[in-house]
Amino acid sequence: MKRIWIKNAIIVNEGKRFIGSVLIEDERIAAIKEGEVENESELAAFLPADKHAAGEAAGETEQQAAGKCEQQAAGKCEQQAAGEAAECEIIDAKGCYLLPGAIDEHVHFRDPGLTHKADIFTESRAAAAGGVTSIMDMPNTKPQTTTIEAFNEKLALMGERSSVNYSCYFGATNDNFPLFSQLERHRVCGVKLFMGASTGNMLVDHMESLRQIFGGTDLLIAAHCEDQSIVKENSEKMKEQYGEEVPIECHPAIRSEEACYRSTELAVQLARESGARLHILHLSTAKELDLFDNHLPLKEKRITAEACVSHLLFEEKDYGRLGARIKCNPAVKTAADREALLAAIRSDVVDAIATDHAPHLLEEKEGGALKAVSGMPMIQFSLLSMLELADQGVFSVEKVVEKMAHAPAVMYQISCRGFIREGYQADLVLVRPQEQWTVTKECILSKCGWSPMEGATLHNKVEKTFVNGHLVYDNGRMDEAYRGQELYFEH
Numbered sequence: 001m002k003r004i005w006i007k008n009a010i011i012v013n014e015g016k017r018f019i020g021s022v023l024i025e026d027e028r029i030a031a032i033k034e035g036e037v038e039n040e041s042e043l044a045a046f047l048p049a050d051k052h053a054a055g056e057a058a059g060e061t062e063q064q065a066a067g068k069c070e071q072q073a074a075g076k077c078e079q080q081a082a083g084e085a086a087e088c089e090i091i092d093a094k095g096c097y098l099l100p101g102a103i104d105e106h107v108h109f110r111d112p113g114l115t116h117k118a119d120i121f122t123e124s125r126a127a128a129a130g131g132v133t134s135i136m137d138m139p140n141t142k143p144q145t146t147t148i149e150a151f152n153e154k155l156a157l158m159g160e161r162s163s164v165n166y167s168c169y170f171g172a173t174n175d176n177f178p179l180f181s182q183l184e185r186h187r188v189c190g191v192k193l194f195m196g197a198s199t200g201n202m203l204v205d206h207m208e209s210l211r212q213i214f215g216g217t218d219l220l221i222a223a224h225c226e227d228q229s230i231v232k233e234n235s236e237k238m239k240e241q242y243g244e245e246v247p248i249e250c251h252p253a254i255r256s257e258e259a260c261y262r263s264t265e266l267a268v269q270l271a272r273e274s275g276a277r278l279h280i281l282h283l284s285t286a287k288e289l290d291l292f293d294n295h296l297p298l299k300e301k302r303i304t305a306e307a308c309v310s311h312l313l314f315e316e317k318d319y320g321r322l323g324a325r326i327k328c329n330p331a332v333k334t335a336a337d338r339e340a341l342l343a344a345i346r347s348d349v350v351d352a353i354a355t356d357h358a359p360h361l362l363e364e365k366e367g368g369a370l371k372a373v374s375g376m377p378m379i380q381f382s383l384l385s386m387l388e389l390a391d392q393g394v395f396s397v398e399k400v401v402e403k404m405a406h407a408p409a410v411m412y413q414i415s416c417r418g419f420i421r422e423g424y425q426a427d428l429v430l431v432r433p434q435e436q437w438t439v440t441k442e443c444i445l446s447k448c449g450w451s452p453m454e455g456a457t458l459h460n461k462v463e464k465t466f467v468n469g470h471l472v473y474d475n476g477r478m479d480e481a482y483r484g485q486e487l488y489f490e491h
Contacts, residue, residue, distance in 0.1 A: 113142025
């Protein structure tokens with residue numbers, strides 16, 4: 001049995017923060033203990049006793065055996081534990097946060113078919129370096145993940161290439177909803193619904209198809225909401241004013257507040273009518289927040305909302321500095337919208353934080369509001385950028401953990417992940433606070449080779465990332481041979 005003892009960390013988990021230690025046995029968390037320890041000999045008391053070994057051979061009950069082991073804590077059991085301690089890898093994490101690994105429910109790893117931009121191997125390495133231990137990939141690849149065959153092939157590909165744990169969405173089209181009932185429920189994180197711009201034929205714009213989707217599955221429906229007719233109308237207005245070279249600063253006017261609100265309002269209405277489980281992706285406006293509330297615990301909510309780090313970090317003025325590097329759909333909007341989203345995270349109106357990690361080559365990001373492609377790589381710096389906001393007092397570290405680890409696990413009903421709990425998979429990240437460093441091009445692991453975070457000064461640094469108890473990332477060194485596990489869903 002492989003044992004790793006992480007001692008004296010600042011454990012942040014389930015709304016609490018305390019000095020403590022975590023014991024990993026193989027893939028799982030075996031024990032959690034509060035309090036600081038001074039020397040390695042204390043590991044003997046930390047190791048879980050084998051309740052069966054002490055007495056079962058003599059016909060004792062489990063309770064009797066456990067009692068005997070407790071009584072012998074100063075004797076044989078302690079000696080045995082001390083011997084085991086010598087075989088245990090010990091990591092002194094004093095001064096570091098120990099957090100559950102982030103679960104990014106919204107990524108585009110571009111694999112298969114778009115691997116000149118990114119691929120599962122490169123982007124999962126970037127995820128691990130950023131403290132993200134599980135990801136859920138979107139279906140707009142080539143081929144699209146809109147058939148049972150493509151879905152199974154995608155999962156197999158991820159199993160071969162991903163350094164972190166993984167799943168992928170099944171993509172909805174106007175006519176493939178009969179396939180939903182054929183999906184293996186425990187293998188699919190949800191159904192992705194594009195009610196806005198998308199690749200190929202994945203825009204679902206027929207009302208009858210929408211009603212069939214919402215009424216035809218009890219799987220989570222993850223929706224991209226932007227009213228395409230409004231976007232098209234706004235684009236034409238901009239062309240009349242600027243011609244084909246519309247400035248990038250006009251992007252939020254094209255993909256406007258009204259385009260977002262109209263589509264989100266429709267999705268929420270359909271979910272309420274049908275009782276569907278709906279998760280709205282990447283909210284970008286204050287107005288949309290009126291459609292959500294915090295009246296129920298997350299576990300009981302049927303309609304939930306996500307904010308992405310891009311809309312929490314950037315605002316309209318940043319187009320002047322970063323141009324199309326921050327062009328995404330829906331668009332980064334006003335400072336007031338950003339502040340409203342941050343407040344909604346604090347109040348639990350917004351339930352989760354993800355990235356919409358969407359790499360493109362830099363040359364594809366040229367051409368202004370109409371020609372530059374939308375999307376940016378964010379996964380390597382997502383957790384750290386949110387901890388940066390915590391340092392600024394925007395919200396707490398506990399809230400970051402809640403929105404990036406706990407909430408995705410609860411919403412998607414992921415088995416044994418997202419929390420630091422005994423028996424759970426040891427998906428953990430050690431972060432060194434008060435460690436100032438600057439994001440440079442050289443440290444970027446995404447295949448596209450750039451980030452809108454370049455030049456940013458951060459004050460937290462990922463030191464180690466454990467995936468299923470395996471040290472995948474260690475102070476800049478990556479174990480490129482390790483492969484994560486497929487996520488299992490209990491819905």
